[in-house]
Amino acid sequence: MRDAGLSIVGDTAPGFPARQGYGTRAYGNTSPGTPLARWLLMRPDGRVTIFAGKVEYGQNIRTGLAVEVADELRMPLSAVDVVLGDTDQTPWDMGTFGSQSTARVGLQLRMAAATAREALLELASQRLDLPREDLVMRDGSVASNADPGRAFTYGQLVDGQTIEREIDEEVALTKERDFTVMGSDVRRIDAQARVTGRAVYAQDVLRPGMLFARILRGPSFGARLVEVDASAAEHMPGMVSVVRDGDLVAVLADDDESADRALSVIQATWEGGARGSKIDIPGILAETKRDPVAVQETGDVDEAFRHADHILEATYYAPHVSTLPMEPRAAVAEWDGDKLTVWAGAQRPFGLRTELAGMFRVPESDVSVISMEIGGGFGTKSWYPTGAEAAKLARIAGRPVRVAYTRQEDATEGTFRPAALIEIKSAFGTDGTITAWQCEAIHAGPMGYIAQRGAQTPYAVRDVAVHVYCANTLVRVGSYRSLGAAANHFARESHVDEIASTIGLDPFELRMRNLSDARYRSVLEAAASRFGWQSGVPPTNRGVGLSIGEDVGSYVASCVELAVEGREIRVRRVVTAIDCGLVVNPEGVRNQVEGSTVMGLGGALYEAIEIGEGSILNTSLSRYQVPRITDSPEIEVVLTGDPGAPSTGAGEPGLVTVAPAVANAVFDSTGQRVRELPLKRQLR
Amino acid sequence: MALRVNGEEREAPNPRRNLLSYLRYDLGLTGTKYGCGEGLCGACTVLVDGQPLRSCMSNVGAVAGGSITTIEGVGTNGSLHTVQQAFIEESAMQCGYCIPGFIMAAIGLLEREPRPSRDTVRQALSSNLCRCGTYLRIERAVIRAAGGPR
Numbered sequence: 001m002r003d004a005g006l007s008i009v010g011d012t013a014p015g016f017p018a019r020q021g022y023g024t025r026a027y028g029n030t031s032p033g034t035p036l037a038r039w040l041l042m043r044p045d046g047r048v049t050i051f052a053g054k055v056e057y058g059q060n061i062r063t064g065l066a067v068e069v070a071d072e073l074r075m076p077l078s079a080v081d082v083v084l085g086d087t088d089q090t091p092w093d094m095g096t097f098g099s100q101s102t103a104r105v106g107l108q109l110r111m112a113a114a115t116a117r118e119a120l121l122e123l124a125s126q127r128l129d130l131p132r133e134d135l136v137m138r139d140g141s142v143a144s145n146a147d148p149g150r151a152f153t154y155g156q157l158v159d160g161q162t163i164e165r166e167i168d169e170e171v172a173l174t175k176e177r178d179f180t181v182m183g184s185d186v187r188r189i190d191a192q193a194r195v196t197g198r199a200v201y202a203q204d205v206l207r208p209g210m211l212f213a214r215i216l217r218g219p220s221f222g223a224r225l226v227e228v229d230a231s232a233a234e235h236m237p238g239m240v241s242v243v244r245d246g247d248l249v250a251v252l253a254d255d256d257e258s259a260d261r262a263l264s265v266i267q268a269t270w271e272g273g274a275r276g277s278k279i280d281i282p283g284i285l286a287e288t289k290r291d292p293v294a295v296q297e298t299g300d301v302d303e304a305f306r307h308a309d310h311i312l313e314a315t316y317y318a319p320h321v322s323t324l325p326m327e328p329r330a331a332v333a334e335w336d337g338d339k340l341t342v343w344a345g346a347q348r349p350f351g352l353r354t355e356l357a358g359m360f361r362v363p364e365s366d367v368s369v370i371s372m373e374i375g376g377g378f379g380t381k382s383w384y385p386t387g388a389e390a391a392k393l394a395r396i397a398g399r400p401v402r403v404a405y406t407r408q409e410d411a412t413e414g415t416f417r418p419a420a421l422i423e424i425k426s427a428f429g430t431d432g433t434i435t436a437w438q439c440e441a442i443h444a445g446p447m448g449y450i451a452q453r454g455a456q457t458p459y460a461v462r463d464v465a466v467h468v469y470c471a472n473t474l475v476r477v478g479s480y481r482s483l484g485a486a487a488n489h490f491a492r493e494s495h496v497d498e499i500a501s502t503i504g505l506d507p508f509e510l511r512m513r514n515l516s517d518a519r520y521r522s523v524l525e526a527a528a529s530r531f532g533w534q535s536g537v538p539p540t541n542r543g544v545g546l547s548i549g550e551d552v553g554s555y556v557a558s559c560v561e562l563a564v565e566g567r568e569i570r571v572r573r574v575v576t577a578i579d580c581g582l583v584v585n586p587e588g589v590r591n592q593v594e595g596s597t598v599m600g601l602g603g604a605l606y607e608a609i610e611i612g613e614g615s616i617l618n619t620s621l622s623r624y625q626v627p628r629i630t631d632s633p634e635i636e637v638v639l640t641g642d643p644g645a646p647s648t649g650a651g652e653p654g655l656v657t658v659a660p661a662v663a664n665a666v667f668d669s670t671g672q673r674v675r676e677l678p679l680k681r682q683l684r
Numbered sequence: 685m686a687l688r689v690n691g692e693e694r695e696a697p698n699p700r701r702n703l704l705s706y707l708r709y710d711l712g713l714t715g716t717k718y719g720c721g722e723g724l725c726g727a728c729t730v731l732v733d734g735q736p737l738r739s740c741m742s743n744v745g746a747v748a749g750g751s752i753t754t755i756e757g758v759g760t761n762g763s764l765h766t767v768q769q770a771f772i773e774e775s776a777m778q779c780g781y782c783i784p785g786f787i788m789a790a791i792g793l794l795e796r797e798p799r800p801s802r803d804t805v806r807q808a809l810s811s812n813l814c815r816c817g818t819y820l821r822i823e824r825a826v827i828r829a830a831g832g833p834r
Contacts, residue, residue: 058779058816187775194780195768197715197755201781204714212709256705326719326727326781326815375717375781376815407720587775591818595778598817621724621813630810632819 005043005158006119008112009036010091010167036166037091039112040069042120046140046155047079050112052105053093055085055347056190057325057374057381058595059651060588061102063189067585068106071182072113072174073120075140075154077189085349085371095348097382097479102584102647103553114171123157176582176643183643185587190373199373202330202345207400210332211240212256213393214263216249217409220614221474223273225249233262242266243396248389252397256404274474274614281444281474281611282317285421288472289442296456299463301425304436308427312498315423317676318487318659319608320416320444322616322624323480327375328410333390334400339366340391345374346384356391378599379479383415411619415478416609418444420451420487424495427463432505432513434496436463441491443484445477446470454485454551454656457492459514474611481599482652485551486659490604490677493547493660498673506535507546507664515548519579523557524548526577526640531559543669547660553648554580554641558597558657560665562633567683569605571631571662576654577638581645590637593654597635600658602627606678685748689713690757699745703737704728706744707754715755715784719813726812729785729792730754736792755784758791767791770829771822778816786812790826799834802827 041049050069056062066080083089085096093105117137124142125132134145143151176183193199218225228249230242238258243250251266253259305311331344340360346352349369357364374381386403394401405413420443427436437459443451451468468484480486500510508528515521527533528546543564548557561573574597583589606625610617618624637654659677666683667673674682685696689711696706707713707730716739719727723741730739731753759765764772767790777783786809793800793808800808805826814822827833 058777060778187772188777190780191772191775191777192764194777194783195755195764195771195787196759197713197784199780200714201717203718204708206709206712206714256709257702324815326725326779326813327717328719373781374779376779378815404718407722407725591775591778591821594820595817598819599815620722621720622722626813626815627817627819628810628813629819629823630806632817632823635820 008040044159057377074137210400214259220273223270227269229267232265277612289469296466304463316491323380325376328405330404331386331390333394408619417480418477422491444473454488460516489656527557531575543665545664549656551653554653560661596654600655604659703742704739729788770825774825776821776825
């Protein structure tokens with residue numbers, strides 16, 4: 001199957017595991033004999049469609065990728081269409097996480113677009129009988145330099161042809177000075193769908209003949225279903241059937257409310273499961289720490305501690321927090337014989353496809369997963385059991401089935417940010433030079449990569465030992481914007497502030513004295529300068545604090561101003577400088593950093609889940625506080641990146657500096673050093 | 685029983701039908717979102733006779749005889765409402781899931797108070813949640829739609 005026009009095909013995006021053996025089997029749109037995936041199609045009508053396995057959950061990647069392609073192809077943004085996260089149409093992709101979309105897939109699409117540009121130049125050269133040096137590309141046309149009236153649109157050039165070219169990885173990319181779209185503020189290309197209600201999310205997918213499902217959930221973690229009596233549900237109006245498949249018990253009904261009512265009358269007996277109301281998560285972390293990983297080891301910290309002027313030891317704690325995207329998980333599954341289609345809000349559509357193919361023992365090519373617009377993900381929607389639940393129920397029912405979680409279900413069946421217990425011991429001179437740094441960071445759960453993120457110290461310290469550990473967890477942990485970096489930064493940047501106050505040095509000065517990396521220094525200077533950071537101003541009820549950080553290759557620094565009134569902390573102003581290399585869309589980066597700031601404030605000030613009787617007590621928004629419009633401070637974002645440097649992520653780094661800067665400002669204001677998040681609960 | 689939805693007469697057989705479910709699953713007007721089912725997030729906000737209402741906490745019988753406007757009924761034949769336009773101009777959105785609810789709440793506010801102060805905007809929208817954190821942009825969009833700050 002080949003579409004008319006000019007197709008650009010290639011491997012999966014550089015840097016992804018496809019290069020190390022995932023190979024061609026994994027491509028979404030692969031058919032036998034065409035081992036490479038299609039990334040770009042220039043159509044005879046002059047429009048271009050680009051294909052990427054990434055998903056859109058607010059990070060504005062649809063616009064960002066379109067901008068990159070428009071610039072490389074010298075065509076208007078309005079002529080670029082974007083297909084995302086559809087396993088039948090897009091190149092295989094590992095998943096949308098780790099702020100990799102612009103860095104990797106964006107680069108791949110730029111190369112694809114530049115390859116297309118070269119092919120169009122060749123075609124024009126033949127049609128106009130002119131050497132390529134005499135041609136100019138502009139606004140979707142190729143014209144003669146000497147006689148601009150002699151021109152062909154891209155559509156005319158590919159009309160009647162079916163050409164396939166492989167991505168040329170050596171192709172010249174457009175230089176920064178020639179960007180017309182990249183680097184300027186661009187509004188979202190999908191904005192109109194969002195303000196008119198036409199954007200379709202997984203919760204909005206409705207199929208003909210579809211049944212509404214509700215699934216029976218246990219009362220506590222680890223509880224086992226012993227007995228179920230669904231007789232009261234079976235003859236209720238609107239009910240279609242009660243399904244039991246192993247541990248999965250569900251009601252299927254003609255409408256959502258009938259399913260809700262039927263579920264509520266099912267009698268179930270459970271056994272086992274977690275108990276107890278006093279649960280000491282820091283204690284569990286300390287007792288069950290395992291799988292140490294040396295993240296950083298240089299010199300000899302013990303020796304350095306023996307000769308230190310000052311030694312400071314402190315322990316920091318960050319609790320589990322709820323990710324709480326506005327859209328609870330949902331999926332609709334539909335079988336056609338042995339072929340399955342699932343519409344979902346999954347951050348890993350290809351991962352979900354593999355899971356479904358394995359579960360039903362069908363080839364991956366018979367499973368289609370379509371990721372819809374996603375109503376917030378922040379990492380947690382990499383975990384998407386909803387797809388398999390819907391597929392199982394649809395298989396049994398022989399009709400399309402919709403599984404849509406309630407708010408409470410999305411919390412309990414989803415994932416939480418791992419709690420973390422972090423001990424830091426430092427040695428430093430009276431002049432503020434840090435001479436030794438020892439950090440032991442324990443993060444809940446089995447995933448060491450979560451704990452490692454952001455654990456290393458950026459300061460130029462000679463003797464360093466940083467170890468991270470996994471530990472037991474009561475709740476399901478998973479990805480959350482910046483993974484463990486938020487907790488690791490909170491601990492480190494709080495600790496560095498404690499060093500500053502111990503010797504009476506300004507926190508900005510102390511950091512500058514210990515930083516040698518130019519990118520760290522420049523973001524810190526930029527944030528402090530925009531903020532108007534002044535050294536040595538005595539504490540008032542107006543507190544200021546700062547912190548620095550690095551995540552997914554981007555450098556950040558934040559300054560915060562707040563007021564503490566009793567136990568209320570009012571954050572008034574946040575300035576964050578970010579260096580994420582080449583900025584494709586400044587508007588997009590600012591929006592991401594603003595959003596990260598607001599989300600970071602929730603975790604800094606009041607977010608934490610409460611566990612009791614083996615379940616999460618505050619799954620309702622009535623008991624779980626998140627930032628509101630009335631809590632939003634003034635936020636300024638300063639972009640300092642070098643446009644000549646590769647693009648790095650912007651979706652997560654803005655979060656890591658928020659909690660420590662706020663904690664440091666609380667200390668500045670009140671003299672209270674709070675080492676445990678959320679700050680509001682600890683304030684005296 | 686009869687009610688008007690976006691200017692059209694509609695039949696609703698069951699007065700106890702949840703209003704949000706009726707709009708989304710019976711009429712297919714999925715622009716109005718389910719966010720929490722407890723009236724705490726504002727994603728399901730619609731206008732009933734111009735007043736914002738949490739549709740998840742209401743039923744069809746409670747709004748019988750009323751005129752309901754959902755996000756699909758905002759703006760006229762192909763042209764956007766000034767509030768929608770302002771949200772686009774301020775890039776006041778990320779994932780967009782909460783945005784229809786915010787727009788309905790903002791339209792309701794501007795009906796009552798055409799030139800609100802920043803503080804009034806914040807108070808009026810304080811029980812609509814945006815987890816992506818686009819609040820500053822939303823505030824600016826509403827002020828822009830009102831023709832500037834009071």
